[in-house]
Every structure is written in C-alpha cells, then in structure tokens.
Amino acid sequence: MENRKMRSRRSWRWVVAVGVALHAVYMLSIFDIYFKTPILRGGMPLVHPKGTLSSHPPAKRLVLLVADGLRADKFFQFQAPPASNSFLRHVIRRHGRWGVSHARPPTESRPGHVSIIAGFYEDPSAVTKGWKSNPVEFDSVFNRSRHTISFGSPDIVPIFCSSLPPGRATWASYPPHFQDFATDASFLDHWSLDQFKSLLNASLSDPHTNRLLHQDQLVVFLHLLGCDTNGHAHRPYSPIYLNNVKVVDSIARDLYHLMESYFNDSSTAYIFTADHGMSDKGSHGDGHPSNTDTPLVAWGAGINFPTYLTFSQQSQHHANANAFRFVDHHMHGPTPQEWDLHDIQRLDVNQADIAPLMATLLGLPCPVNSVGSLPKEYLNLNKEQEAEAVLANTKQILNQFLRKSQLKQQSSLYFKPFKPLENYQSILQEIEDSILARNFGTAIRLSETLRELALSGFHYFQTYDWHMLMTVITLGYLGWMINLIIHVVESYTSFPMNLITKKSGVPGSSKAVYFGGCLLAAFLSFLLFLEKSPPLYHAYFLMTTFLWTQIMRNFQFLKALCGELTKKSLMSHFKLLVTSCVAIFVLEFLVMSFTDRKLYTWCFLFVGLLGPVLLLYFIPGNYFLAVFVWLASWFLSGFTLMPAEIPEKNNLVVLSGALIVAIALATRWIDINKRSDKFWVYLSEDTKKGSTSRMLFFVQISLVALSSAMVWISTSHRAEKRQLLPLHQLINWSLAGTSIVLPLFSQSSVLSRLTSIFLGFAPPFLLLSIGYEAVFYGAFALVLTGWILVESAFNYSKEKGSSSRLGTLVGDTDERYLELSDLRIPLIFMVLFNVAFFGTGNFASIASFEISSVYRFITIFSPFLMSALLIFKLFIPFILVICAFSAITKIIRVPRIGLYFIVILFSDVMTIHFFFLVRNTGSWMEIGNSISHFGIMSAQVVFVLMLFAITNVYTKDIQIATRHFSNKAL
Incomplete structure (x- = not known):
C-alpha cells in the first residue's frame, strides 16, 4: 500500500500538468474550427480594383461620428417627439438615410471600430493585447484616404492613426485620467469637437493645415466616448445617459454647420453611428440586441434622400420584416412605434458594411480584408456608378476568397474546391458584358449574387478543416x-x-x-x-x-x-448503474442550467423537501440539522429567480453585513458550546479559545461592520458629489487587503478556520457589491455550512456504528480509499460551483460583469485593474466552495486530489457536450453564449486547480479534532 501511495504522489503532478496543457490547447481549437481570422497574412490579392468608381466620386471628404456605447433604441426613442428640435431626427426625415447597424460580439470598442473602419470582424488574437494595439496590422479606410483627422479616446484613436505614415494623419487624444466614471463624461465629446474647431481656426493662418483640409479623400473622425462612460456609470436609462444622447445630437449639428460654413461646397458626406450598444445594467460585450443594435444615420454628398412609405407600403414593410435585405443573423422586425419613424424606409446593415459605404463615397478601394457588402440603397448614384461600385465591392471580397482558395490548394494534399465558384471568371465576364451593354440592372444583380457566393466560399475555407x-x-x-x-x-x-x-x-x-x-x-x-x-x-x-x-x-x-468488474455481485452492478445514471442526470442538469439558471431554484426547493427526509431516515432524531438544511436550501433557491441585471440596492448591501455578522456569531457559539456526542465532534477543538482567537474574531467582525458603513458612506458621497474621495478609496483598499490576510492567523479547527475565511472575504465582497448579491454571499455560506454538517453527521453515524473503529476517531492520519458512494462529493461540489457561477447573474455572458461594482475602489478608467477587481469578486464564492470541499475531504478522510480528478472528469463530460453545441450560425447572442459555455467548462480544470492552490494556503493546516468513543457511545 505504501508503494502505491508513493506512486500516486509522484504521478498526480504529472496528470495535472498534462490536463492543464490539454485543456489550454484544446480550448484554442474553437477559433480554428469556427472563427479563423479574416486577415490574409502574406501574399497579395489576385484581383486589384483601383477604386470603387471610375468617374468623379460623390464626396471630397467624409465625416465619421462614432458615439461609443450608444444603443439604437435609446437613440431613436430620444429622437422621437416631443424632441422636435433634434438635429439628427430632422436629417432622417428630410436629408438622409437611416437604419440599425448590427454589430457582432464581442461588442467592445475596439472590435466595433475595426469593423466600421476596416470592414472585418476583429482578429481573436487581439484579446491578448487587451484590444488596444494591433496584433496584426490591417488595411482600413483611413489607410486609403489622403489624410485622416481624428480626435477622441486614447483607447481608440491611436489604434488607427498611430501606424499611418508621417504626414497622413492629424490626431490627438485626451489623457486617460479624463475617463472618470464618477463624473458626467459628456465633456469628453465636447473635447473632441473643440479640438477640431481649433484645427479649423488654425488653418486660417497656417497654409499647410489649410492645404490638408482642402484636399480630396479627406476623413474626419470624431470619437465620442461620453455615452459609453455614462452608460457604465449611470445605466442607459439614466437622465445623465439620455442627456448625453442630446449632447451627441448637438455635436453632430454643430459639426455639420461648421463644415458647411468652412468649405461651402456641398461635397461633404456624414456618417453617424456607434460601435456597440449598452445593456440595461450598464455593460456590453455579448450578443444581446441591446449591445449589437446601434444607430446609423447618413447624409450629405452622395447620400440618398429619405423614402417615405405609403400606408400600404408600411404594412408590406412590416409584413416582410425586412424591406432591405437579410442582415447576417438578424431579421429586424417592424420599427417600434415609439421611434415614430415607421413612415420612413429603414435600411439595416451589418456593421462591416459601413466601411465599403465610406470607401465608395470617397472613391477609394475597399479595405483589403473587408467582408462588408455595399449598402447601395444609401447611395445617390446613377445606375452606371452603382453597377461599378457594387462590382468593385464584389471583386474585393472575391479577392479574399481566391487568396484563401489559392493558399489552401497550395498546401492541401487532397484539395476540395468550393464548387459554386469554380466558374467565377465566366460570371465576372458576364457582369462586364452587361455593363458594356449598359444593362446595369443585370450587372448589379449578378454582382450581388457573386458577392454572396464569395462570402459563402470565404466562410467555407475558414471552416475547411x-x-x-x-x-x-x-x-x-x-x-x-x-x-x-x-x-x-x-x-x-x-x-x-x-x-x-x-x-x-x-x-x-x-x-x-x-x-x-x-x-x-x-x-x-x-x-x-x-x-x-x-x-x-x-x-x-x-x-x-x-x-x-x-x-x-x-x-x-x-x-x-x-x-x-464482471466478478462483482449483481447488487454491486446495480449500485454502479444507479450511480452512473445519477451522475449523468446531474451533469445534464448542469448543462441545461447554463441556458436557464432558474433550474437551480427548483433544485434547491427539491433539496429542501427531500434532504431533511433522507437525513432523518439515515440519522434518526437529528431534527436541528434537518430544519437547518430545509431553511438554508429554500433561502438560496430564490436568488436564481432574481434578474441577472442586478439593481442597485445599497441599503441591502449594508443590511447584508448584519446577516454575515449574525452567521459568524452563530458558528462561533457552536464552536465554543459544542457537544462531544454530536456530529460537530469533528468541527471544534477540545481546548477553550484563547484571548488571541477571541480578539481575531472580534477584529474580523469589526472589519465587516466597517465595510458595511463604508458602502453607505462611499456611495452616498459619490451620488451627491459625483466623485470618490481619496480617503474613502484608501480605507476601502485597506479594509479589503487586511481582511483577506487575517484568516491565516485563526485557529485550525474546522469551524474556526472556515468562519474566519467567511469573515475574511466578506469585506471585499461587500465593498464590491451593489445589490442582492451581498445577501447571496450569506445564503451561500449557510448552504455550504449545511453541506459540511451533513457530511459530518453521516461520517459520525458511520464511525459510531462501526465496531471496527473503536478508539481514536481520526487519530490515524492515513486517508482511506475512495468508494463508489464518495462520488456524491464531486457531484455536489459541481452543483454548488455552478451556483457560484450563476447565483447572481449569467457568468457565461461578457456583459454580466457589473463595472459599477468597482466604483468604491476606483473610478478612473483602468480596464485591467477594473477587470481584476471584478474577477476577484466573482472568485470569492468559488473560494468558499473549495474551502468547504477541502474541509469535507479531511472530515471523511478521503484524498482531496483524487476527488479533484473526478471533478475534472465530470467537467470534461460537460465540456464534450458543450463542444458539440458550439455554433457559428443563428443570432449573435446564441453564438456568443455557445462559445462562452465551452470556454468556461474547458478552462475549469485550470480554473479549479488555481483556486485549489489559493485556498490551500487557508486550509492546509485545518485539523480534525481528536475524539475518543467509549464502548457505551458505540
């Protein structure tokens, strides 16, 4: 047996290393299978369109206004009457075209701007650089222009302008500390406009600047960050956010009048849009329509005038649900009545379609890697120009298909071509002949058909393997x-x-x-x-x-x-079969819970009913524990009925501090006043607590109370003054940092150490909470306590009833072998681990991160520090679960690493299930969630291992109290 244990100790580290490497590598496969980057590295396209139009382009210059974080419904609702003085509403009804631009997840600022300006959807490798610098340089409308003028955020403007050749760009961005979530950020939008005004004023006395401004193919890009910052800080339905919509509208008006008065040639085209939207909880990132649907308004040189619909046309428009065309995985429904725009034709586009639209207006070639389709209905061109523009857009997309096909054919031992485009040259020739014959309608139709085939072929080679x-x-x-x-x-x-x-x-x-x-x-x-x-x-x-x-x-x-196994008895086979069925049922339940978190409500209601009955059956007379399990399970069951968008209830956070203190006092009482003939025999120490232990306990209680007070003080002051005092910030950081260290100095008995860990992580969790999730912390701890008590009770009953276990209960430090019944531990662990995921929201969604949670620590925009704080908050419930898991393995004396491997085994059953559920069709919300689910489960082996290493610092010296049973007790 000793040799066997020594081999086990030597080999488990090797198994862990292989598991970490495997999951890290296989998790990346999802991008190779479904989402390869569209950027063509190396080589040149086979067809070289020189430009979109052979004749004079419709616009000399283009103004691009991007209101970061402006969601479509809030914009169009605000524009509706009685806001009759809205400039952009006047544009929509009198001078231009409008629609909804559909973004793809991840709905973040950099990917959104890349698709608008470069026409393709972000390279996944950009996430490794925080979506700030370019992992791969790419072509864009800015590269093609003669000169680009840009002002705005330091997170966006340098991405597109810093790499342009000298003399090709004039740009500036404000300091990062301007992005303060404690202020009204609309001044950032005014800053961008003021910088451009200053440039125009300077041109009156600077001939060089004057020449730059008066050349053709000029792009002016103003990045307006106010809506994004105010949406994060105050929510998109707040007065501050809605007022920022008004500010953006006024900036569009002022910029338009400024450009028209300065140039006075009616040769400027204007595009107003957003990179992504904003969820009701003030976040973005996933594929929810509130994040993917953004406004698009275009007017000026080369843009068509609005098309008014008759009553019958409106009915037809709504019945078809798409008067323009299919937009990726979206079919927009009827225009909402509250927008008051149902009488004007709405033209929806994919976000990447804006790049070829801008290129066509300026007469530029489309960016090389653009996958956008030219929305010709936006353009005011004659039929010949329209046919030329659509053909140029088609050739540019065909370039990428041909290059992909060429590269794959050169490298494949057995090449399978994309059959629908084997005769693409004949289609191109037919289009050219139609243009020469001035049959422009046929040419446009054939070009659009060829373009759709090229996009399908491009996708075919992206998923070729x-x-x-x-x-x-x-x-x-x-x-x-x-x-x-x-x-x-x-x-x-x-x-x-x-x-x-x-x-x-x-x-x-x-x-x-x-x-x-x-x-x-x-x-x-x-x-x-x-x-x-x-x-x-x-x-x-x-x-x-x-x-x-x-x-x-x-x-x-x-x-x-x-x-x-075949030699085992029929009863053993039956037990194995039942255990396997139960395990599969639980795992499938967990898979379904990723799409419907309310299942946990039914789960804990069921446990609250059945658990006490089973407990009293196996351990008669234990009424206290039965009632405790019932109440704790039903208390926790209500949280998965709560909205994932956590409403701000700071009074609830403060009251949660009192709940946490009450739970700690109760466990302290049990720890001191334990009874040696009950199941908590394993959980308490023989000796009375010393003064050091009492002092540590009351210090931790005081820190929880002080944290609750700081929640109220910090939030109230920020709400009144819209700023975070440095003193409050210092106190909050000190409370969080001190509290998580104190559990290391607590007593080593199970209840003492776990209570100290519970109190130690309570202050940072309270300071990072904004609503009901603070109550969840206490409710979750009660369920974990119930789990520990139940396992202790079962183990006590088993030891007490076993005649072979006379004498020391756990004086023998050897771990026993795993049994079939021990599978309940990893199964319960996985249920509770997933409750920690979904108990207060949808962890699988990027947009579930509540950025306002960090405002008691920092308000200046710092993505990595804010992300670290958010992730730390999400880790805290997981740390409690693993600490409870570690304590139980010591109580029942089983090898913790052995149960950890079973957890990983169960996780991989779910991982394979999610692997086959990943999809690249359907709505972007479905696509994004399917990737998130697979990524979460695939990363769980590394994730759990990391948390085991962290919690081992707190739990490695936990001691199970030594007790002796008398023969009478047995």
Missing part, C-alpha cells in the same frame, strides 16, 4: 478521460494490487507501444508539415496521439479491470 479538427479534439478528450479513470482507479481505490501489476502487460510491451506512438506522431506531423498547417494543428494531433498511446500502454490493465 472542421470535420478533421472536431474528430481529433473529440478523440483527445475521450483519451484524456480514460487516462484519468485509470489514474483514479489505480491510485485512489481499493481494487486488488494484482491489477496494478498487470498495467505493464508483457515485458517490453510499453517500449513497443511508445515506439509505435512516436512513429504515428512523426507521420502525422509530417503530413501537417506538408499541408503547411498552423502550429496548433500539430499540438492537437500530438496531444491526442500521446493520450491514446498511454491508453494502449495500459491496455492489459484495462482488460483486467473489466474482468474484475
């Missing part, structure tokens, strides 16, 4: 799970030792298996090298080959294990 990668990744996960089962059975169960000796099989067979695995890996790598596959492809194949080689090495052991 789909089936191969899906097969390899699935085999990899299955191989990992089988290896994990082998390791757990070998190291942590009581199967006979003779099975262990059979794992090596015939002497020398391991070397032969490894040699065969190396040959297979070398052969597969050679094939991938010939196909010029990305490095990650090699990693996928090598990892899968390695895992299945390990399985073949253990083939004899698996065969002997199956034989041993």
Whole structure:
C-alpha cells in the first residue's frame, strides 16, 4: 500500500500538468474550427480594383461620428417627439438615410471600430493585447484616404492613426485620467469637437493645415466616448445617459454647420453611428440586441434622400420584416412605434458594411480584408456608378476568397474546391458584358449574387478543416478521460494490487507501444508539415496521439479491470448503474442550467423537501440539522429567480453585513458550546479559545461592520458629489487587503478556520457589491455550512456504528480509499460551483460583469485593474466552495486530489457536450453564449486547480479534532 501511495504522489503532478496543457490547447481549437481570422497574412490579392468608381466620386471628404456605447433604441426613442428640435431626427426625415447597424460580439470598442473602419470582424488574437494595439496590422479606410483627422479616446484613436505614415494623419487624444466614471463624461465629446474647431481656426493662418483640409479623400473622425462612460456609470436609462444622447445630437449639428460654413461646397458626406450598444445594467460585450443594435444615420454628398412609405407600403414593410435585405443573423422586425419613424424606409446593415459605404463615397478601394457588402440603397448614384461600385465591392471580397482558395490548394494534399465558384471568371465576364451593354440592372444583380457566393466560399475555407479538427479534439478528450479513470482507479481505490501489476502487460510491451506512438506522431506531423498547417494543428494531433498511446500502454490493465468488474455481485452492478445514471442526470442538469439558471431554484426547493427526509431516515432524531438544511436550501433557491441585471440596492448591501455578522456569531457559539456526542465532534477543538482567537474574531467582525458603513458612506458621497474621495478609496483598499490576510492567523479547527475565511472575504465582497448579491454571499455560506454538517453527521453515524473503529476517531492520519458512494462529493461540489457561477447573474455572458461594482475602489478608467477587481469578486464564492470541499475531504478522510480528478472528469463530460453545441450560425447572442459555455467548462480544470492552490494556503493546516468513543457511545 505504501508503494502505491508513493506512486500516486509522484504521478498526480504529472496528470495535472498534462490536463492543464490539454485543456489550454484544446480550448484554442474553437477559433480554428469556427472563427479563423479574416486577415490574409502574406501574399497579395489576385484581383486589384483601383477604386470603387471610375468617374468623379460623390464626396471630397467624409465625416465619421462614432458615439461609443450608444444603443439604437435609446437613440431613436430620444429622437422621437416631443424632441422636435433634434438635429439628427430632422436629417432622417428630410436629408438622409437611416437604419440599425448590427454589430457582432464581442461588442467592445475596439472590435466595433475595426469593423466600421476596416470592414472585418476583429482578429481573436487581439484579446491578448487587451484590444488596444494591433496584433496584426490591417488595411482600413483611413489607410486609403489622403489624410485622416481624428480626435477622441486614447483607447481608440491611436489604434488607427498611430501606424499611418508621417504626414497622413492629424490626431490627438485626451489623457486617460479624463475617463472618470464618477463624473458626467459628456465633456469628453465636447473635447473632441473643440479640438477640431481649433484645427479649423488654425488653418486660417497656417497654409499647410489649410492645404490638408482642402484636399480630396479627406476623413474626419470624431470619437465620442461620453455615452459609453455614462452608460457604465449611470445605466442607459439614466437622465445623465439620455442627456448625453442630446449632447451627441448637438455635436453632430454643430459639426455639420461648421463644415458647411468652412468649405461651402456641398461635397461633404456624414456618417453617424456607434460601435456597440449598452445593456440595461450598464455593460456590453455579448450578443444581446441591446449591445449589437446601434444607430446609423447618413447624409450629405452622395447620400440618398429619405423614402417615405405609403400606408400600404408600411404594412408590406412590416409584413416582410425586412424591406432591405437579410442582415447576417438578424431579421429586424417592424420599427417600434415609439421611434415614430415607421413612415420612413429603414435600411439595416451589418456593421462591416459601413466601411465599403465610406470607401465608395470617397472613391477609394475597399479595405483589403473587408467582408462588408455595399449598402447601395444609401447611395445617390446613377445606375452606371452603382453597377461599378457594387462590382468593385464584389471583386474585393472575391479577392479574399481566391487568396484563401489559392493558399489552401497550395498546401492541401487532397484539395476540395468550393464548387459554386469554380466558374467565377465566366460570371465576372458576364457582369462586364452587361455593363458594356449598359444593362446595369443585370450587372448589379449578378454582382450581388457573386458577392454572396464569395462570402459563402470565404466562410467555407475558414471552416475547411472542421470535420478533421472536431474528430481529433473529440478523440483527445475521450483519451484524456480514460487516462484519468485509470489514474483514479489505480491510485485512489481499493481494487486488488494484482491489477496494478498487470498495467505493464508483457515485458517490453510499453517500449513497443511508445515506439509505435512516436512513429504515428512523426507521420502525422509530417503530413501537417506538408499541408503547411498552423502550429496548433500539430499540438492537437500530438496531444491526442500521446493520450491514446498511454491508453494502449495500459491496455492489459484495462482488460483486467473489466474482468474484475464482471466478478462483482449483481447488487454491486446495480449500485454502479444507479450511480452512473445519477451522475449523468446531474451533469445534464448542469448543462441545461447554463441556458436557464432558474433550474437551480427548483433544485434547491427539491433539496429542501427531500434532504431533511433522507437525513432523518439515515440519522434518526437529528431534527436541528434537518430544519437547518430545509431553511438554508429554500433561502438560496430564490436568488436564481432574481434578474441577472442586478439593481442597485445599497441599503441591502449594508443590511447584508448584519446577516454575515449574525452567521459568524452563530458558528462561533457552536464552536465554543459544542457537544462531544454530536456530529460537530469533528468541527471544534477540545481546548477553550484563547484571548488571541477571541480578539481575531472580534477584529474580523469589526472589519465587516466597517465595510458595511463604508458602502453607505462611499456611495452616498459619490451620488451627491459625483466623485470618490481619496480617503474613502484608501480605507476601502485597506479594509479589503487586511481582511483577506487575517484568516491565516485563526485557529485550525474546522469551524474556526472556515468562519474566519467567511469573515475574511466578506469585506471585499461587500465593498464590491451593489445589490442582492451581498445577501447571496450569506445564503451561500449557510448552504455550504449545511453541506459540511451533513457530511459530518453521516461520517459520525458511520464511525459510531462501526465496531471496527473503536478508539481514536481520526487519530490515524492515513486517508482511506475512495468508494463508489464518495462520488456524491464531486457531484455536489459541481452543483454548488455552478451556483457560484450563476447565483447572481449569467457568468457565461461578457456583459454580466457589473463595472459599477468597482466604483468604491476606483473610478478612473483602468480596464485591467477594473477587470481584476471584478474577477476577484466573482472568485470569492468559488473560494468558499473549495474551502468547504477541502474541509469535507479531511472530515471523511478521503484524498482531496483524487476527488479533484473526478471533478475534472465530470467537467470534461460537460465540456464534450458543450463542444458539440458550439455554433457559428443563428443570432449573435446564441453564438456568443455557445462559445462562452465551452470556454468556461474547458478552462475549469485550470480554473479549479488555481483556486485549489489559493485556498490551500487557508486550509492546509485545518485539523480534525481528536475524539475518543467509549464502548457505551458505540
């Protein structure tokens, strides 16, 4: 047995390392399978359109106004009467075109601006640089223009202007500390306009600036950040946000009059839009329509005038639900009545369609990697110009398809072409002939058909390796799970030792298996090298080959294990079958909970009813524990009925501090006044608490009370003065930092240490809370306490009733082997771990992060520090779960790492399920959520391991109290 335990200690670190590497590599496969970057690295397009129009372009210059974080419905509702003095409403009804621009997730500022200005959807690798710098340089409308003038945020303007050649851009951005969430940020929008006004004034005395302004193909870009900052700080339905909409409207008006009076040539085109919207809770990032739907208003040179609809046309427009065209995965419904725009034709676009629109207005070639389709209905062109523009847009997209096809054909050993475009040259020739014959309608129709085929072909090559990668990744996960089962059975169960000796099989067979695995890996790598596959492809194949080689090495052991299982009794087989069915049911329940968090409400209502009955059946007379489980389960069940958009209720946060103190006092009372003949025999110490322990407890209680007070003081002052005092900031940081260190100095008994951990993480959680999630912290701790008490009670009953366990209850420090019934521990852990995910929101959604939670620590925009605080807040409930898990493994004396591996095994069952649920069609909300679900489960092995390492600092010295049973007690 000792040799077996020594092997286990040596091998578990190796298993963890393999698991971390596997999940890290396989998690990246989702982008190779579904979402490859559209940027073509290396090589030139095969067709080179010189420009969108051969004749004089309709506009000499273009003004692009991007109101960051402006959602479509709030904009158009604000523009509706009685706001009759709205400038942009006047434009919509008299001078231009309008619609909704549909963004793609991630609905963040950089990806949104990339799609507007460059015409493609962000390279996923940009996330590694915080979406601030360019991981891969790309073409854009700004690159194509003669000169670009830009003013705005330091997070956006430098991305597009800093890399332009000298003399090709005039730009400036305000200091980062201007982005203060404690102020009304509309002054940032005025700053951008004032900078442009200053430039125009300077041009009156500076000939060089004057020449720059009067050249053609000029782009003026003003980035207006006010709506985004005010939306985060005050919500998009707040008076401050709605007033910022008015400010944006006035800036559009002032800029228009400024440009028209300065140039006075009616040759300026204007585009007003937003990069993304804003959810009701003041966040963005996912595919919810409140984040993806943004306004689009265009007017000026080259833009069509509005089309008014008759009553019958309005009915037809609403019946078709799309008078313009399909817009990616959206079909917009009837224009809401509150917008008061149902009588004007609405033309929706994809966000990437704005780039070819701007390029056409200026007579520029479309950006090389643009996937946008020219919305010709916005343009005021004659039929010949329209045909030329659509053809140029089609050729530009066809370029990318041809380049992708060429690269894949050069590298593939067996190339499968995109059959619908094998005769693309004949289609191009037919379009050219139609233009020469002045049959422009036919030319436009054929060009649009060819463009849609090119986009389909482009997508075909982006997912060209789909089936191969899906097969390899699935085999990899299955191989990992089988290896994990082998390791757990070998190291942590009581199967006979003779099975262990059979794992090596015939002497020398391991070397032969490894040699065969190396040959297979070398052969597969050679094939991938010939196909010029990305490095990650090699990693996928090598990892899968390695895992299945390990399985073949253990083939004899698996065969002997199956034989041993067949020798078991019918009752043992029945128990195994029932346990497996229960495990699968729980895992499928958890999968469904990712899309409907209310399932946890029914779960805990059911536990509250059935749990006490089972408890009293197995441990008669334990009425206190039965009532406690019932109340705690029902208390927690209500939180998943709460809205994911947490409403601000700071009084509730303050009252939660009192709840936390009450829970701590109750556990302290139990710890001191325990009874040695009850189940908390494991949880308390023999000796009375010393003065140091009492002092630490009251210090922690005081910190919780002080944190509650600071929640009220900081929030009230910021609401009145719209600023965060440095003194408040210092106190809050000090409270949070001090409190999480104090549990390290608490007593080592189970109740003392867990109570101290609960109190230690309460101050930062309260300071980072804005509503009911603070109450969730206390309710969740009660359920975890109930779990610990139930496991202690069962273990006490088992030990008390076992005649073989006379004497010391846990004086023997050896861990026992895992049993089939121990699977309940990882299953309950996974349920509670997911409740920590979804108890106060939808963790799978990027937009669920409540940025206002950090305002008691920092209000100046700092994305990495704010993200770190948000993630730390989300980690706290997980830390409580793992601390409880660690305590239970010590109480029932099972190897914690063995149960951890079972947790990972169960997680991977869910991971494979989510892997096949990932989709790249449907609404962007569905696409984004499917990726998030897979990413969460795939990362859980690393995530849980990291949290185990963190919590081990707090739980490694927990001691189970030593107790002796008398024969009478037994």
